[in-house]
Amino acid sequence: MSDILLGARNVSKRFPGVLANNDVSVHLEKGRILALLGENGAGKSTLVNILFGMYRPDEGHVIIKGEKVDLRGPDDAISRGIGMVHQHFQLVPPMRVVENIVLGAEPIRRGLVDIAEARRRVVELSQGYGLEIDPDAVVEDLPVGMQQRVEILKALYRNADVLIMDEPTGVLTPQEADHLLGVLRELTQTGLGVVFITHKLREVLAVADDIVVLRNGEVVGQTTPDETTESGLAEMMVGRSVVLRVEKSVAEPGDVVLKVDKLSVEDDRGQVALNEVSFEVREGEILGVAGVEGNGQRELVEAVTGLRDLSSGAMKIGADEFTTGSVRQISEKGVAHIPEDREKHGVIGVYSLDENSVLNRYHRKPFSIRGLLRRDVIKRHAEGVVEEFDVRTPSTSVPVSSLSGGNKQKLIVGREFSDDIKLLIAAQPTRGIDIGAIEFIHRRILEQRDKGAAVLLVSAELDEILGLSDRIAVLYDGQIMDVVDAQEANREKIGLLMAGITD
Amino acid sequence: MSRSLLRTISIPVAAVVIGLLIGAVLIVTQDASPATAYKALLIGGAGDSDAILRTLQKATPLIFGGLAVAFAFKAGMFNIGGQGQLLVGAVFAAGVGFGIDGLPMVVHLPAALLAGAIAGAIWGGIAGGLKATTGAHEVIVTIMLNFVAGNLTDWLAANPWKDNSGSNIVARTPLVEDSAVIPTLGAVPVGFLLAVVTAAICWMVLERTTFGFEVKSVGHNRHAADYAGIRVGSIMAMTMAVSGLLAGLGGAVESLGVDGRFEAGVNVGLGFEGITIALLARANPLGVVPAALLVGLMEAGAARMQFKSGVAPELIDVIQALILFLVAAPIILRWILRMRHDSSEQVQLGAGWGKS
Numbered sequence: 001m002s003d004i005l006l007g008a009r010n011v012s013k014r015f016p017g018v019l020a021n022n023d024v025s026v027h028l029e030k031g032r033i034l035a036l037l038g039e040n041g042a043g044k045s046t047l048v049n050i051l052f053g054m055y056r057p058d059e060g061h062v063i064i065k066g067e068k069v070d071l072r073g074p075d076d077a078i079s080r081g082i083g084m085v086h087q088h089f090q091l092v093p094p095m096r097v098v099e100n101i102v103l104g105a106e107p108i109r110r111g112l113v114d115i116a117e118a119r120r121r122v123v124e125l126s127q128g129y130g131l132e133i134d135p136d137a138v139v140e141d142l143p144v145g146m147q148q149r150v151e152i153l154k155a156l157y158r159n160a161d162v163l164i165m166d167e168p169t170g171v172l173t174p175q176e177a178d179h180l181l182g183v184l185r186e187l188t189q190t191g192l193g194v195v196f197i198t199h200k201l202r203e204v205l206a207v208a209d210d211i212v213v214l215r216n217g218e219v220v221g222q223t224t225p226d227e228t229t230e231s232g233l234a235e236m237m238v239g240r241s242v243v244l245r246v247e248k249s250v251a252e253p254g255d256v257v258l259k260v261d262k263l264s265v266e267d268d269r270g271q272v273a274l275n276e277v278s279f280e281v282r283e284g285e286i287l288g289v290a291g292v293e294g295n296g297q298r299e300l301v302e303a304v305t306g307l308r309d310l311s312s313g314a315m316k317i318g319a320d321e322f323t324t325g326s327v328r329q330i331s332e333k334g335v336a337h338i339p340e341d342r343e344k345h346g347v348i349g350v351y352s353l354d355e356n357s358v359l360n361r362y363h364r365k366p367f368s369i370r371g372l373l374r375r376d377v378i379k380r381h382a383e384g385v386v387e388e389f390d391v392r393t394p395s396t397s398v399p400v401s402s403l404s405g406g407n408k409q410k411l412i413v414g415r416e417f418s419d420d421i422k423l424l425i426a427a428q429p430t431r432g433i434d435i436g437a438i439e440f441i442h443r444r445i446l447e448q449r450d451k452g453a454a455v456l457l458v459s460a461e462l463d464e465i466l467g468l469s470d471r472i473a474v475l476y477d478g479q480i481m482d483v484v485d486a487q488e489a490n491r492e493k494i495g496l497l498m499a500g501i502t503d
Numbered sequence: 504m505s506r507s508l509l510r511t512i513s514i515p516v517a518a519v520v521i522g523l524l525i526g527a528v529l530i531v532t533q534d535a536s537p538a539t540a541y542k543a544l545l546i547g548g549a550g551d552s553d554a555i556l557r558t559l560q561k562a563t564p565l566i567f568g569g570l571a572v573a574f575a576f577k578a579g580m581f582n583i584g585g586q587g588q589l590l591v592g593a594v595f596a597a598g599v600g601f602g603i604d605g606l607p608m609v610v611h612l613p614a615a616l617l618a619g620a621i622a623g624a625i626w627g628g629i630a631g632g633l634k635a636t637t638g639a640h641e642v643i644v645t646i647m648l649n650f651v652a653g654n655l656t657d658w659l660a661a662n663p664w665k666d667n668s669g670s671n672i673v674a675r676t677p678l679v680e681d682s683a684v685i686p687t688l689g690a691v692p693v694g695f696l697l698a699v700v701t702a703a704i705c706w707m708v709l710e711r712t713t714f715g716f717e718v719k720s721v722g723h724n725r726h727a728a729d730y731a732g733i734r735v736g737s738i739m740a741m742t743m744a745v746s747g748l749l750a751g752l753g754g755a756v757e758s759l760g761v762d763g764r765f766e767a768g769v770n771v772g773l774g775f776e777g778i779t780i781a782l783l784a785r786a787n788p789l790g791v792v793p794a795a796l797l798v799g800l801m802e803a804g805a806a807r808m809q810f811k812s813g814v815a816p817e818l819i820d821v822i823q824a825l826i827l828f829l830v831a832a833p834i835i836l837r838w839i840l841r842m843r844h845d846s847s848e849q850v851q852l853g854a855g856w857g858k859s
């Protein structure tokens with residue numbers, strides 16, 4: 001028992017209309033990695049938030065180092081050696097790495113922050129754990145993986161014995177994710193315990209020591225990687241067997257729907273992000289865009305959807321050619337867009353599911369007539385989306401911010417699929433979604449294709465690209481290296497192109 | 504619904520109660536009786552039809568000013584320019600009110616009100632337009648426009664539009680024609696009714712129209728508004744114009760319903776009280792009416808309170824400031840009331856700060 005670093009005993013947590021955790025008991029021992037698995041809305045985030053003192057359990061209690069504790073808040077948890085890396089980083093973007101790491105626990109000398117000392121400690125820490133980082137870099141200039149490293153260092157700087165990570169790999173490239181898993185493994189050598197949440201079974205099997213599966217707020221299974229397989233885990237999560245790879249028929253491409261001609265675009269800092277990119281997507285086909293994140297995918301999606309100005313080049317959607325198009329004009333052409341960053345672009349947290357279900361369609365009939373919203377029609381629409389896409393929520397009147405991450409994503413996907421669409425632009429469509437729902441969404445994307453929609457699929461998941469695409473364009477450094485027929489593609493070939501290597 | 508309503512009003516109500524309690528302590532320190540003082544305040548503000556008329560007249564511009572600030576809040580903007588918008592509204596309404604004669608009331612009064620509203624809308628719209636096109640922060644621009652409006656209206660009242668009747672030396676316009684005077688119905692000024700109707704319309708616009716949806720989307724999450732195809736810049740410009748329109752209408756009602764003319768210096772400070780009201784109402788247009796009535800009553804009854812209990816009328820300002828402080832810092836109240844934090848009750852206050 002005294003080996004228990006962190007645990008929950010018979011914890012229950014209720015939200016209005018939802019029992020998010022129901023008599024949950026888990027524990028983490030020194031030097032081990034505990035993976036939490038479960039469907040969207042199963043209660044994983046709620047559980048780790050309780051362990052970190054963000055929520056108070058309605059029943060049961062938290063155990064830290066073998067002792068029952070009543071956490072008064074995250075500060076309390078931190079002072080007891082619990083560190084948490086949230087999915088949305090809690091960093092100050094314009095500040096330097098070292099400043100971010102010591103913020104709130106700065107070394108003080110004669111009443112002033114001793115930045116030299118802070119820097120020395122940060123360097124020592126990062127070298128000690130093999131987490132190299134430039135202490136003087138400004139956080140907003142760092143890639144996501146590095147920002148996450150800053151978060152980890154922040155926890156270690158506060159002498160964390162436990163690191164809690166809620167979907168840490170969700171925002172990482174596969175390479176960064178592999179690296180992170182390696183780092184976690186090494187950290188446990190020093191006795192650190194790790195709790196992490198993921199929807200990627202591969203990662204669980206690769207690094208976890210213990211696996212706990214939640215469903216509807218309850219623990220439904222406990223296992224170890226030696227005792228199970230991906231499909232075993234999937235079944236435990238969803239309660240049925242899951243097809244990890246959907247079957248698809250051969251595409252029958254029709255007319256060109258989207259034609260992009262010598263498109264150049266700048267990123268937020270004014271650097272060239274896309275350099276004379278040309279491609280086309282036809283009716284009834286899926287063009288996958290592969291590439292290491294940060295090679296122009298985001299800018300490509302934003303340009304095509306009207307969110308970003310083109311510096312040169314032209315686009316054609318259907319018969320209309322244009323060089324400047326507003327978001328509204330483009331969406332009126334039958335373009336649906338699943339945005340990459342759901343919190344930033346995809347939903348308005350304080351709005352209800354009703355309002356979010358028409359976020360980019362409120363101005364159309366039947367949702368409004370002559371500028372007046374029709375609340376009842378909108379509600380019925382939202383209920384339809386929730387039903388069809390299995391969004392877990394007590395009602396459509398609650399604010400979207402109360403949904404679990406994956407359920408927000410399902411709502412967005414459902415919203416975008418609710419129209420007749422000519423062109424679907426799907427950026428990371430299954431990010432944060434459980435495998436059962438991934439299967440469902442993959443089927444729906446293929447269904448759109450078979451109904452004749454053109455699909456531009458951008459994903460950091462190579463498996464998703466390989467599984468769904470008919471053709472695959474590989475972006476590297478703002479240029480298309482090659483467009484490969486899906487039949488001839490495989491991981492190695494695409495991987496080389498993603499690294500900028502052609503033969 | 505009723506539960507969430509309760510949650511919404513619990514903070515302002517608690518703030519008022521605690522503000523009055525602290526006020527009572529202050530009254531005691533002045534060797535007066537809080538009971539006598541508050542009773543006098545109440546009678547002075549609502550004891551007879553004269554008192555009620557005074558309260559309603561005081562509340563009217565507060566409603567308009569409060570709506571102006573609240574509306575801009577909804578798009579995440581902070582309109583500090585209520586004062587300037589009110590002044591231009593007041594002077595142009597008066598200008599139309601005295602400058603044209605021979606019109607029937609059904610034409611003249613609406614025309615004068617409209618002139619004030621348009622002047623305010625332009626004044627607010629300038630700030631909004633500059634924000635949308637150049638990124639100039641609305642707080643800075645509206646503050647500067649307050650000075651421009653103050654001097655412009657002073658000049659108008661002292662020069663081209665000056666009242667030259669008799670031996671007048673005051674910078675003021677002539678009285679408006681009778682056909683442009685807002686009447687009263689018993690103890691109820693029609694301007695007040697107009698204000699209440701305007702509050703209801705604001706609520707309707709925000710909750711039931713696509714424009715309101717756009718305004719709130721911009722206020723809550725500008726990126727998502729972009730994604731939704733909302734033209735964020737023009738919504739910001741339009742929101743500031745609407746906000747200015749509301750303040751301008753308040754100025755027009757002052758000129759046409761209370762003062763009967765525009766006089767330099769008379770409305771000074773009135774525009775800033777809109778911020779108090781909007782805060783107290785937690786930026787809800789329907790909450791603006793009771794908030795304005797409360798403040799209006801306190802101001803209307805302050806003189807009687809002084810007369811009856813000897814308490815300085817400035818105490819009312821102190822109490823108002825306390826209430827405002829408690830509303831703006833709900834954490835203190837929550838601590839006092841042992842209330843759990845609920846993010847849904849947070850007001851978007853000056854969300855425009857720091858964002859460009």
Ligand SMILES: Nc1ncnc2c1ncn2[C@@H]1O[C@H](COP(=O)(O)OP(=O)(O)OP(=O)(O)O)[C@@H](O)[C@H]1O
Pocket residue numbers: 015016018019020038039040041042043044045046047392393401402403404405406407432434
């Ligand atoms: N703050 C909240 N208010 C109301 N309900 C909430 C809140 N947080 C979570 N819930 C509800 O509790 C349930 C569990 O949510 P939780 O976020 O723990 O799920 P999760 O397992 O992390 O899912 P995901 O994989 O989608 O992230 C969901 O039904 C969610 O709607």
Ligand SMILES: [Mg+2]
Pocket residue numbers: 044045046166404405406
């Ligand atoms: Mg979660």
